[in-house]
Amino acid sequence: MSTSVGTTRLVCFDMAGTTVADDGLVEQAFTRALDEAGATITDHDAALRYVWATMGESKITVFRHLTRDDEAAAQRLNDAFERAYELLVDSGLCAPIDGAEQLLTKLRAAGVRTALTTGFSRATADRILTALGWRDLADLTLVPAEAGRGRPYPDLVLTALLRLGIDDVRQVATVGDTASDVLAGRRAGAAIVAGVLTGAHDAAALRGAGATHVLNSVNDLETLLLPTDIPQE
Structure with a gap:
């Protein structure tokens, strides 16, 4: 399965282990x-x-x-x-995963909406975002209390779709480091449900949960979501 900036209008990113280095x-x-x-x-x-x-x-x-x-x-x-x-x-x-901040910036410059989602509370999520200087990095940040249920339910992804005005779940990509992240993306109907190997779960667990792609890190999403003919800053 492949997609491009022309068909993906929203990317929902997990935080700890995906865009934010967990390191235990x-x-x-x-x-x-x-x-x-x-x-x-x-x-x-x-x-x-x-x-x-x-x-x-x-x-x-x-x-x-x-x-x-x-x-x-x-x-x-x-x-x-x-x-x-x-x-x-x-x-x-607390530190970012290499390339995560640059990727979110490039996606927004290309007209793709972005959401950072987490299983933490709002207070903890804001603490992380502040520590990284990421309060304005994504179009939206979401925690379970703001969406209804946390992962593996699809609520975070679907709430992001609704709040950001996306018309079709097939225009959504998700990325996370756990089986729960993958299950949430699959249940939401996202076209791309990527698992990354920078966090909690290994490739077997991510594939077993139904990941469409297993990547070394979030940085590898760029080749899927940003075609080489799109100017990148």
Whole structure:
């Protein structure tokens, strides 16, 4: 399957692991949150395996599963996770994936709309965007609370389509580093559902979830989305 700037009008990008280098920050924050859980979660190894398997999903949803739908405990863990992650971001450990910022800039210059989506809360997402100087990089940023449900549901992609005035899901491309990202793109009906190898899941997991393309990094999207005959700045 191929597409070009003539047929793709919106690209929905995941953040951590896709456009933002993770370098274990999500896992570190989850570990710190689990350390605060005490008796709420006794098998930390099993919990971390579940966290790794569900990377890309809404974080509060993950904690609800781990606490067996104890909402108060899930909210406490989610708050602890976000505090830990924000401290890591504030420590200067947050960095862009090579080429991600340049690609988003080129897409917007070529008339393609862009959205940055994440399973984090709005406060954490804004912390990352501010740290990177990305508050105005994309046309839209979205978190699960603003779309209805997080990944693997299609809500983030479809909300971006609606808010940015895209006419057809076949004019949408998505890119992410997890099986949940891929499932969300497939369920939304996107024409290109790319998986990248810079984050949580490997090529087998991405292909198993239905990725149309598996790329080394988000930077490789340029050859799919920006034809060589389009002037690039």
